[in-house]
Amino acid sequence: MKHFSIKFVHILLFINVLYMQSHSQGGTITYNKKYNWANVASKMPYLSVEEKDRILLTWGSNKDYKGTDFILAFTKSASVYKQKEKEENFGYSWGEDEDVLVRNFDTRTTKDVRELLGKLYIIEGDIPKFKWKILNELKDVAGYVCMKAETIDTVYNKPITAWFTDKIKVLSGPEGFGGLPGVILELNYNNDDINIIATKIELSDVDPVLPLPKKYKGKKSDYQEFNAKKKKHYTLSIEGRRNPFWDLRY
Amino acid sequence: MLTGKSTASEEKTMNVELKEEFKKGGFGKVTVGGGSMSRGDLKGNYNKFDSKNQISFVGIANNTGRNGLSWDDYQDFMGSKSWDDNSNYDYGFGGGFMRYFGSSSSSNLESKVSDAFFSGNNGGFPTNIIGGVNYNYDHKKQKFSGRYFFQNTGNEKEVFTDTRTFLTDFTQDNNKYNKDNKGSINHRTETKYQYDIDSLLTVIATLDAAIVNADNTSEGTSTLRRDEILRTSSSTYKNTSDLSGRLLNTSLLFRKKFRKAGRAIGINASYLKTDIYDDQKRFSDNYFYNIAGTPDSIKIIRQYNNDTLDKYVIKANAMFSEPLSKKLFLKVFYNFSSRNENGVRIVNDESLNGFERVRNDLLSRIYENKIVNQRSGSSLTFSSNGQNFTVGGAYQQVNLNGKYESPNPLLVYDPVNNKFSRWLPYFEYNGSLSRNTWLNFDYEKSANEPSIENLLPVVDFSNPQYITEGNPDLIPTLNHQAGIWFNHSWPADAIRINGNARYTYYEDQIITSQIVDENLITRSKPINYDGGTQFWTSAGFSFPIKRNKLKMRTNISRSVGKSFAFVNNALNKTNTERWSPSVNIDITPSEKTAIYVSSNISFTTTEYDINTSQNQTIINQNYNVDFNTNFGKGWFWNSSLRYSIFKNERFGIEQNIPIINLSLYKQFLKGNKGEIRLALYDALNKNIQINQSTSVSRVFDSRTLSLARYVMLSFSYNIKGMKTSVAKTEHW
Numbered sequence: 001m002k003h004f005s006i007k008f009v010h011i012l013l014f015i016n017v018l019y020m021q022s023h024s025q026g027g028t029i030t031y032n033k034k035y036n037w038a039n040v041a042s043k044m045p046y047l048s049v050e051e052k053d054r055i056l057l058t059w060g061s062n063k064d065y066k067g068t069d070f071i072l073a074f075t076k077s078a079s080v081y082k083q084k085e086k087e088e089n090f091g092y093s094w095g096e097d098e099d100v101l102v103r104n105f106d107t108r109t110t111k112d113v114r115e116l117l118g119k120l121y122i123i124e125g126d127i128p129k130f131k132w133k134i135l136n137e138l139k140d141v142a143g144y145v146c147m148k149a150e151t152i153d154t155v156y157n158k159p160i161t162a163w164f165t166d167k168i169k170v171l172s173g174p175e176g177f178g179g180l181p182g183v184i185l186e187l188n189y190n191n192d193d194i195n196i197i198a199t200k201i202e203l204s205d206v207d208p209v210l211p212l213p214k215k216y217k218g219k220k221s222d223y224q225e226f227n228a229k230k231k232k233h234y235t236l237s238i239e240g241r242r243n244p245f246w247d248l249r250y
Numbered sequence: 251m252l253t254g255k256s257t258a259s260e261e262k263t264m265n266v267e268l269k270e271e272f273k274k275g276g277f278g279k280v281t282v283g284g285g286s287m288s289r290g291d292l293k294g295n296y297n298k299f300d301s302k303n304q305i306s307f308v309g310i311a312n313n314t315g316r317n318g319l320s321w322d323d324y325q326d327f328m329g330s331k332s333w334d335d336n337s338n339y340d341y342g343f344g345g346g347f348m349r350y351f352g353s354s355s356s357s358n359l360e361s362k363v364s365d366a367f368f369s370g371n372n373g374g375f376p377t378n379i380i381g382g383v384n385y386n387y388d389h390k391k392q393k394f395s396g397r398y399f400f401q402n403t404g405n406e407k408e409v410f411t412d413t414r415t416f417l418t419d420f421t422q423d424n425n426k427y428n429k430d431n432k433g434s435i436n437h438r439t440e441t442k443y444q445y446d447i448d449s450l451l452t453v454i455a456t457l458d459a460a461i462v463n464a465d466n467t468s469e470g471t472s473t474l475r476r477d478e479i480l481r482t483s484s485s486t487y488k489n490t491s492d493l494s495g496r497l498l499n500t501s502l503l504f505r506k507k508f509r510k511a512g513r514a515i516g517i518n519a520s521y522l523k524t525d526i527y528d529d530q531k532r533f534s535d536n537y538f539y540n541i542a543g544t545p546d547s548i549k550i551i552r553q554y555n556n557d558t559l560d561k562y563v564i565k566a567n568a569m570f571s572e573p574l575s576k577k578l579f580l581k582v583f584y585n586f587s588s589r590n591e592n593g594v595r596i597v598n599d600e601s602l603n604g605f606e607r608v609r610n611d612l613l614s615r616i617y618e619n620k621i622v623n624q625r626s627g628s629s630l631t632f633s634s635n636g637q638n639f640t641v642g643g644a645y646q647q648v649n650l651n652g653k654y655e656s657p658n659p660l661l662v663y664d665p666v667n668n669k670f671s672r673w674l675p676y677f678e679y680n681g682s683l684s685r686n687t688w689l690n691f692d693y694e695k696s697a698n699e700p701s702i703e704n705l706l707p708v709v710d711f712s713n714p715q716y717i718t719e720g721n722p723d724l725i726p727t728l729n730h731q732a733g734i735w736f737n738h739s740w741p742a743d744a745i746r747i748n749g750n751a752r753y754t755y756y757e758d759q760i761i762t763s764q765i766v767d768e769n770l771i772t773r774s775k776p777i778n779y780d781g782g783t784q785f786w787t788s789a790g791f792s793f794p795i796k797r798n799k800l801k802m803r804t805n806i807s808r809s810v811g812k813s814f815a816f817v818n819n820a821l822n823k824t825n826t827e828r829w830s831p832s833v834n835i836d837i838t839p840s841e842k843t844a845i846y847v848s849s850n851i852s853f854t855t856t857e858y859d860i861n862t863s864q865n866q867t868i869i870n871q872n873y874n875v876d877f878n879t880n881f882g883k884g885w886f887w888n889s890s891l892r893y894s895i896f897k898n899e900r901f902g903i904e905q906n907i908p909i910i911n912l913s914l915y916k917q918f919l920k921g922n923k924g925e926i927r928l929a930l931y932d933a934l935n936k937n938i939q940i941n942q943s944t945s946v947s948r949v950f951d952s953r954t955l956s957l958a959r960y961v962m963l964s965f966s967y968n969i970k971g972m973k974t975s976v977a978k979t980e981h982w
Contacts, residue, residue, distance in 0.1 A: 046979065049970040053275040057299050058325045058332050061388055088511030091571065091579035095636025095682050117742040118686040233742060240744070240798040242980035247741035 026075045026207035029183065030084060030200040031174050034067035035250065040193045046241045068097070070174060070196070072183070075207040079103045079172040082211060099249065100213050101176045103127055112176070113213055114226060117233060117247055120218030121226055128223050130179050132162070139163060141185040142198040149180055155231045156250075158190040168203065194250055274300045276969075277326075283927075283964025287957070289314050291964060295326055304329035304386040315376040315957055316931070324367040329386050331395045334442075339503055339518040341569035341583040343629050343642045343676045343694070359462050359495040359524055363399045363438055373939035373954035374407030374430070393444040404433040411952040415766070416861040418820055420477050422770045424715070428470035437461045450507045460497040466490065472715055474770040481543060482770045487534035489712045495526040512573035522563040530555040534714045538769045551714055552600035554607055559593040559702075579631040581642075584624075589699075591619040595708050596657070611661060613709050617654035621699055623647075629676060637681040646697055647671040652722050654707055663707070666722045672697060687738040694731050700724040704760060704776045717773045725778055728757035744801075745793045756782040761946070763816040783812045803834040815946035822947040823859040828852055836978075844977040846876040856944040866900035866949065868942050878976035884917040886976065896940045903951065907936050921971040927964045935959035 038059035042052040069084040083097040098120065100113040112123040130151045137148040146163035153160050162177060163186040173184025174196045185198040230248065237244035278296030285291075291314055297306035308327050310319070325332045358365070366380065384397040407430045415422040438460040446452050469488040475481050501520035508514070532553040540546040569583040597614045598607035627644025652666035678692040706720035737748035758778040765773045788807035795802055811826045832850035839845075854868045873893045880886050892909045913929035939954035966972070 046975065048973040048975070050277045050279075050968065050973070051979070053277045053970060054322065054325055056275055057297065057304065057329050059330075060299075061301065061330050063388070087576070089573035089576055089579050089633065090512045091573070091581065091631045091633060092638055093633035093636055093681075115685065118684075118740065229742070236744075236797060240980065241975075241977055247739075 025168070025203055025205065027168070027201065027203035028074075028208050029072045029168075029185070029198050029202075031070045031072065031196050032067045032199050033070050033174070033194065033196045034065065035194050036062075036192055038062070039191075040245055040250070041243055043190070043193070044243055045238060069199075070097075071211070072172060072174060073208050073210050074170045074172055074183070075210065077104065077106045078210060079105075079170060079178075080210045080212060081172070081174055081176065097249075100211075102210075102212060103172055103176075103178065105171060110176075110223075111216070113216065113218060115249065116226065116229060121221040122216050122218045123221055123223055123226055125222040127178070128176065130177065132180055134180075141165070142201055144168070144185055144198075144201070146185050147182075151177075153189070155227050156190075156234060158193070160190075161188040162186070168201070189250060278970075279966060279968040281964055281966040283962050285314075285929075285960045285962030287960040289957075289960045289962060291962065295323060296969075297326055297329065299329060302387060302389040304384075306384045308380065308382045310378055310380040313375070313377040314931075314960075314962070315371050315374075315378075318369070318371070318378060319367040319380070321367070324364065327367070327382060327384050327397075328364070329384065330388065331384075331386055331442075334395070339501065339516070339520070339567055340565070340585050340587075341516060341567050342585070343581075343627065343640065343644075343678070358434075358436070359460060359497050359526065360499075360522075362458075363397055363440055366399065366401055372405070372407075373956040374405045375957050377404040379403075391446040394442070396441040397439065399436075399438045401434070401436040401438075404431075406431050408955045409952055411950070413951075414864075414949045415772075415817070416822070416858050416864050416947045417766060417817055418860060421861075421864070422766060422772075423475045423478050424472060425475075426470060426472040428468060431467045432464070433466075434462065434464035436463075450509075452505045454501075454503040454505070456499075456501045458497070458499040460495075462493070462495045462497075464491070464493045466493075468712075472713070474715055476770060480541070481539050482768075483536060483538045483715060485534050485536045485714050487714065488531070489533070490531045491528055492530075493526060493528040495524060498523045510573070512571065512579065514569075514571045516569040517567070519566045520564070522561075522565075524559075524561045526557070526559045526561075528555070528557040528559075530557065530712075532711045532714075534711075536714050549714070551711055552604075553610070553613075553711060554598040554600070556596045556598075557593065558595075559591065561589070561591045561702075563590070564588045577632055577634045579633065580628070581631070582626075582628045583644075584626045587623045589619075589621045589623075591617075591702055593617050593706070609657065611656045611658035613711075614657050615654050615706070615708050616657060617706060617708075618652065619702065619705060620649075620651045622649040622651075623699065625674075627674070627676075638679065640676070640678045642676040644674045644676070645671065646674055648697065648699060648726055650699075650705075650725070652705065654722065668723075668725060670697075670726060672728065683736075686741065687736065689734075689736040691734045692732065694729075696729050696731070697726045698729065699726050700760060700776070715771055717771070719773065719775045721776050724760060724776060725758055727759050727778070730755040730757070743794070744797065746791075748790045749788070751787040752785070754784045756780070759814075761814050761816070764818070766818055777816070779814050779816075781812070782814060783810075785810045799838055801836040801838075803836075804832065806831045813946045817860075817947055820860065824944075824946040825857045825859075826854065826944060828854040838977050842880040842882070842976065844876075844878045846874070846978075848872075848874045854944065856949070858947060860947060864900070864949075866898060866944070868944065869895075869897040870942065871895040871897075880974070880976050884922065886915050886917070888913045888915070888976075894940070896942055898942060898949075898951070901949070901951070903942075905940060907938060907940065908934055909937055910934055917972050917974065919967075922974055923968055923971050925966045925968070925972050927962075927966070929962045929964070930959075931962065932957075932959045 038055055042055040070081065071084045072079060072081045081101040082099065098113060098115045102111045108127050110123055110125060110127055114121045114123055132149045132151050135148040135150065138145055140146070141163050144165040144167055146165045149162045149164060151160050152158070160177065162173060162180060162184045164173065164180040164182045164184045166182040168183040170183040171180070172178040174187050177184055177187060187196040188194070233248060234244045276298035280294040281291065283291035291312040293310045293312065295306065295308040297304065306327050306329060308323060363382070379402040380400065382397060382399040385395065387394040409428045411426045411428065413424040440458045442454065442456045444452060444454045467488070467490045471484065471486045473481060473484040499520065499522040501518060503516065503518035506515045532551055532555065534551045536549040536551070537545045538547045565587045567583070567585050569581065571579065571581045573579050595615045597610040599610050601608050625644050625646040627642055629640050629642025631638060631640040648670045650666060650668040654663055674695045674697070676694050680690045683689050704720055704724055705722055707722050708720055710718045731752065731754045733752040735748070735750040737746065739746040757780050759780070759782040760776045761779045761782070762774045763777045786807065786809040788805060790803070790805040792803040794800065807830050809828045813824050815822050830850060830852040832848070834848040837845040837847070849872065851869070851871045857865045871894065874891065876890045878888050889912045894907045896905045897903065910933040911929070911931050912933060913927055915925055915927035918924045935958045937956050937958040939956050941952045943950045
C-alpha cells in the first residue's frame with residue numbers, strides 16, 4: 001500500500017515536471033541560512049566524547065544568532081542564487097559571501113562563481129545532478145506544502161535533506177541544489193549543521209532582473225576538479241585534527 | 251491530496267524535539283592520587299546540561315601545584331557563560347566586548363571566579379582546596395546564571411634574591427633571603443539575571459559578593475653592601491598581615507533596540523563596595539656598620555599597624571547608536587565613575603619596656619580620596635564590504651580630591667584638589683585586504699588614574715631597607731598607543747604568517763624617585779614623568795614540512811623600552827632591548843605517536859646611562875621535548891624534558907636546570923573510562939624557579955625553592971571515557 005502511494009506520488013511529480021517545461025513563472029525567494037557552528041564542530045571524528053560534549057555545552061546555545069539571508073531569483077529559463085545585499089548596518093562589515101550560482105535551464109549548464117580556500121573559480125559545465133530519494137513526508141515551509149527528498153553530499157559524504165514544493169515549478173534551490181520537481185524551500189545539511197529556510201516568496205508574471213555577476217573574475221574550472229580540491233582539503237584537515245570548516249564554505 | 255497542515259506541524263514539532271535531545275549531555279571525571287613527599291591529588295568535576303539548564307560542580311584538593319585548573323575545567327564549569335560579556339559595561343569606542351583573564355587587584359578581593367582558573371604556578375610549595383557550583387538557565391525570555399566558589403590556598407615559599415642598584419659613583423648590592431607563608435580562604439558568589447521584556451527591550455541585573463581572609467607571614471634577612479664588598483647594613487625581619495575583606499558589587503542595565511536595525515540605546519549603573527581590615531606587624535632588627543665594618547647603630551622596629559579601608563565606586567554609563575546610512579554608523583557615549591576611599595591607618599610602636607603600645611602620629615593617617623572621572627565621546631564608523639574605519643574623539647575630565655591627616659590635630663597636611671581635562675582622539679581600521687588577509691591599525695590616547703597604593707601618603711616599613719611612601723600629588727598617566735597587526739593564510743597549503751607592532755608613549759608616567767642614604771637605605775616615592783616609551787614588534791610563520799606529519803612554527807619578537815627613575819635627585823635613563831625567537835616542531839608520524847619539540851630564547855640587553863660599565867645582557871634559553879605514545883592495548887607513555895639555561899655574563903651567572911617528567915598509564919574499563927597512572931615528576935630532582943630581570947638602574951636575580959622530585963600513583967574515572975589520542979587537537 002505504501003509502495004503504491006509513493007509510486008503514485010512519483011507519477012504525479014513526473015506529470016508536474018512535464019507541465020513545468022511548458023508553463024512557468026518568475027520570482028524571488030529569500031532564504032535564511034543558519035550555520036550551526038557548535039553542531040559542526042562537535043561532530044569532528046577526531047574528538048573524544050567528552051570534547052564533543054564540551055563544545056555543545058559551551059557553544060550549543062546561540063539564540064541571538066540571526067543567520068544570513070540569501071536570495072534565489074528565477075525566470076523560466078534561469079536562476080541565480082547569492083547572498084542578499086545587506087540592508088542593516090551594525091557598525092561592522094565582515095565582507096560578503098562571493099559565491100554566485102547561475103543555472104541556465106535551456107542549455108542545462110552552470111556559470112558559477114565559487115570561492116575556495118582564498119581563490120575564485122568560474123565553473124562552467126553541466127548542471128550537477130543529484131540522486132534524490134523522494135520520501136512520503138510533508139511539511140509546511142513559508143506557506144507552501146513541501147515534500148521531503150534526500151541525497152548524499154558527494155564531497156563530505158553527509159546526508160542532505162531538501163523540502164520542495166511542486167507549486168513553484170523551478171528545478172532549482174539554494175546552494176546549487178536542484179533537479180527536484182519543484183523549487184527547494186528548505187535545505188538541511190547533516191541533520192542540523194546548516195539550515196536554509198525560505199522566509200519570503202515573491203512570484204510574478206514579469207520576470208525579475210537576475211542579479212548576475214557584473215564581471216566574471218577567476219580561474220576557469222569544472223565541478224569535478226573543484227570538488228576534488230574541496231575533498232582533498234577536507235580529508236587533510238580531518239587527518240591533521242583541525243576543523244576543515246575554518247577555511248571551507250560548508 | 252497533498253494536504254494536512256496538521257501533519258506538517260507535527261513534523262515540525264518532532265524536528266524541534268530531536269534538536270533539543272541532541273543538545274543534552276553531561277560529563278565528568280574524578281582523579282585520586284597519592285605520592286611520595288606526602289603529595290596528594292584529588293580532583294573531580296561533573297556537569298549536566300540540556301537546552302535550558304546547565305549545572306556543574308568542581309572540586310580540588312592537592313599539594314602538588316601542578317594539577318590546578320585548566321582551560322577545559324573553566325569551560326566545563328562555566329558552560330555557555332564561558333564567553334559571556336564581561337560584566338564591565340563601560341561603553342567606549344571599541345565595537346565588541348573584550349574578555350580579560352587574569353587577576354587585577356592586589357588583595358584579589360575584586361577578582362572574578364574566572365581568575366581562579368588562570369592563575370599560574372609561582373613556585374614554592376602550594377596547597378589548594380577548591381570547590382564550586384555553577385548553574386545556567388536559558389529559556390525563552392529569561393536567562394540566569396549563578397555560581398558559588400570556595401578557595402582555600404596556601405603557599406610556603408623560600409626565595410633568595412640578589413639585587414644590584416646603580417648609583418652615581420657606586421653600586422648598592424642587596425642579598426636577601428625571604429620565607430613567605432601565605433594562606434587565604436575566599437568565598438565568592440556571582441549572579442546574573444536577564445529578562446527580555448519584549449524582543450527589543452532587555453533588562454540585566456547582576457549581584458556579586460565575596461569574603462576574603464588572608465594570612466601572610468614574611469620573614470628573612472637582608473644585607474646591603476657598597477660596591478659588593480663593604481657591608482653598610484643588615485636586617486632581620488618578620489612581617490605579618492591578617493587581612494579580611496568583603497565585597498558587594500551590583501549592577502542594572504537596560505538595552506533598547508528599535509525596529510530600525512542597528513539603532514540602540516544602552517543605560518547602566520553599578521555600585522561596588524569593599525571594606526578591608528588588615529592587622530599588621532612590622533618587626534625588624536637593623537644594624538648599621540661603619541667603614542671598619544663594625545656596627546655603629548641599631549634600629550629596632552616593632553610596629554603594629556591597624557589598617558581599615560572602605561571603598562565604594564559608583565558608575566553610570568549611557569550609549570546611543572544609530573546607522574546613518576547603509577555604510578555609516580554613529581555612536582555616542584558617556585561614562586561616569588566616582589571612586590571614594592576612606593581609610594585609617596594607625597601605627598603603634600612598642601614601648602621600650604615592650605609592654606605598651608604608643609601611637610606613632612607621624613606615620614598614622616586618616617585619609618579620604620575621591621576620584622570623579624567623566625568621559626563623553628562619539629565615533630563614526632564607515633563599514634562596507636569587509637572594510638571598517640572608525641574615527642572618534644572623547645573629552646575626559648578627572649577630579650582628584652584628597653584629605654589626609656594625622657590623628658594628632660597639631661600635625662596638619664594640605665588637602666589635594668586636582669582637576670584635569672583632556673581630549674582623547676581615536677582611530678581604527680580593521681578589514682580584509684584580500685581573501686585570507688586581515689589588517690588592523692589603531693591609534694588611541696587614554697588616561698589612567700593613579701592607584702590608591704600610589705596616592706596614599708602612608709609610609710610602609712615592611713622592608714626597612716626599602717621604605718616606600720605614596721604621593722598624593724600624582725596625576726593621571728596619559729598613554730598614546732598605536733598598533734598594527736596583520737595576518738595572511740594560504741589555507742590549501744596550511745601556511746600562515748602574521749605580524750604585529752605596538753608603540754606606546756607615556757605622558758606623566760608614574761615612575762619612582764629614590765633617595766639612598768649613607769647607610770644605603772632607600773626611600774622610594776612615585777612621581778609623574780614624561781617620555782617613557784615601549785615598542786614591541788613580532789612576526790610569526792607557520793608551515794608544514796610534511797603535511798600532517800611534520801609541522802613547524804617560528805616566531806620572533808623584539809621589544810624596546812625607555813624608562814626613567816630618579817635616584818638621589820639624578821635622572822637615570824635605562825634602555826632595554828629584548829629579542830625573543832622561538833621555534834616549535836610538531837612531529838606526528840602516526841596516530842600512535844606524537845613528539846613536540848620547542849625552543850624559546852630571549853636576549854635582554856640593558857643600558858644604563860648613569861653607569862655604562864654595568865650594561866649587560868641576560869640570556870634565557872628553554873628547550874623542550876614532549877614524547878607521547880600509545881603502545882596499544884590501552885597502554886600509554888608520556889614524557890617531557892624541559893632544559894632551561896639562565897645566563898648573565900656580566901655577573902658570571904650560568905645556571906642549567908633540566909626537568910624531566912615521566913608517566914606510564916593504562917586505560918581500562920568499558921569505553922576507556924578508567925585510567926591508572928604512574929608518574930615521576932622532576933626525575934633529576936632539580937626543580938627551582940629562577941627569575942632574572944632588569945629595571946631602571948637595577949638588576950634582579952632570584953631563586954625560589956620549589957617542589958622537586960616525587961612519584962605519584964593516580965586513578966581517574968571519566969564517565970564519557972578517556973581521550974585515547976596522543977596528538978593535540980588544533981583549535982584554530
